Amino acid sequence: MNYQIPKGTQDILPGESERWQYIEQKARQLCERYNYREIRTPMFEQTELFARGVGDTTDIVQKEMYTFKDHGGRSITLRPEGTAAVVRSYVENKMHGWAEQPQKLYYTGPMFRYERPQSGRMRQFVQFGIEAIGCEDPAIDVEVMALAMDFYREFGLNNVKLVINSLGDQSSRKAHRDALVRHFEPSIDEFCSDCKERLETNPLRILDCKQDSDHPLMADAPSILDYLNDESREYFETVKSQLDSLGIPYEVDPGLVRGLDYYNSTAFEIMLEGEGFGAISTLSGGGRYNGLVEDIGGPQAPGIGFALSIERLLMALDAQGIELPIEHKLDAYVVVMGDVAKQKAVQVVHHLRKDGYRVEMDYLNKKMKGQFKAADRLGASYTIVIGEDEVNAGTVNVKNMHSGEQKTVGFEEISNTIESSL
């Protein structure tokens, strides 16, 4: 039997895992600066949480959830996204009562969606996301977008584009929805079957349909921006002017519709323009979810957040040929000749590691040449040769692999010799 990794998952091996660590570390540092604190929630939740939170009409809930019964007969679902779980935790732990408001939280970890994998789309993928719950102020919307854009700037990614829209509040959405139905209903027979259904369930999504995108009714379909009431419009204007004042460029796309039901008001995506990135261009997405906390049984508490995929960031970095500054070079490699020397070498290695150096030695009884090759391949700054002669003399031979220079020093001087030369 050959065991194989499940479809749509990946092993992250040494060489690659360092890139993940680097990115995660940058994300944490960024959150610290913006004063977001980490929250860790389980990787699975009651199925009902996602059905209610994400929305019954979404593709995620209808066909992409990993759902199973546990031994107690409960329906469990592997989390397909982060927000619903964070909001559940916020409500359950009564974080609305904590002194610090709004609650500014971040998370990172695997999400699961049952889909056909392709470039930039895995069944298990890792998201980093933030949520700011407990206030509705354009400044926090802008903060979330600024953090998201800052994140990509950390890595020197080019051609990153912020696209924003407003989905309006409840009354704006209702007016827009009615207008959409009036617009499409007379000719709905000319549209695809999905769109016919969308007319009933969520007419906004018709605008997002790729199949019918050329239909003449699409071009002059009512724009949400024309149906925003005064409050919603003013809110959106403030968001835009604050983005302007921070010098964050953006594009308004009235067709930007997010895929999850809980979004309203400010919505945004970060896209990557340019070649070499497959069919996927969305790096991250987010928006405001006023009303979600109440839906999940909490108090009235507006929120906003965003999530990004680490996989897609890595793809984007690769597409642009950006290397992360990752060092995993050895300080020293201990070359051993003979059994007597080996005992001594084990001690030397141990002490150097205690002194804080990154040190390796040979465990395969290779010949000297092979050991030097290994040292070279591992990028060791120094090799420390220990043979019988050295053991007898109480010394070792320290070689600077860069200059080729060698010197003989006593056991106690090894650390200092290395340090003074570094």
Place this chain on the structure above:
RNA sequence: GCGGCUGUGGCGAAGUCGGUUAACGCACCGGAUUGUGGCUCCGGCACUCGUGGGUUCGAAUCCCAUCAGUCGCCCCA
């Protein structure tokens, strides 16, 4: 759920109008260089050609099935 492409040593791959010993490169091991790496040269190890069946004197090559990977559609991070 639907469609395209791919599957040959540890890795990357040539070979695919069927024909004897399945190239080449990288890696690895040994030697030139008895205790000193990177460069060079010489030699060596290693492939059930994804799996199962079929056609044929003969199959990596053709046919069927199956599994896996990958890319795309839908949708999304």
